[in-house]
Amino acid sequence: MNEVSNDLPFIALIDDDGHSAHLLTRMLLSHGAPQIRHFGSIAAGEAFLGQRLADVDREWPGLVIVDLKAYSDANLEFVVRNQALLRQKGIPLAVMTQTTDRAGRQALHEAGAAAVFFRQAELEAYRHEAAAIVSFWARNQRLDAVGM
DSSP states (O other): OOOOTTTTEEEEEEOOOOOHHHHHHHHHTTTTTOEEEOOOOHHHHHHHHHHHEEEHTOOSSEEEEEEESSTTHHHHHHHHHHHHHHHTTTOOOEEEEEEOOOHOOOOOOOOSSSEEEEESSSHHHHHHHHHOOOOOOTTTTTTOOOOO
């Protein structure tokens, strides 16, 4: 995936499927996203966030996207564990998940997800979802962001 220097805006992608992460990264970048920093496991993503957000001198992610497939409640559990810290730092947390009903989306929002996006099997629908994620990132930029 893309390496991120300390002072450039980036999106943190926590995705435990390397192929999925590669495809999403390519789609996001093609729609104007900043650099993407991929973490291939829950532990790696949480360790990075804990370390990075403790350091006020380093650039924080402008968005955290979670797309975990290890087990059915992995995304929800990640949101529950990490949303307070991210919210405190002003970083939106988005979840990429399989299409779910209203109750599933509502559970993710109530747990603290700022947005819920869906995995799409059809290429044009997937492109549309990636464009929506980039649009969400752009609308939620911090006013003090640099390097853009």
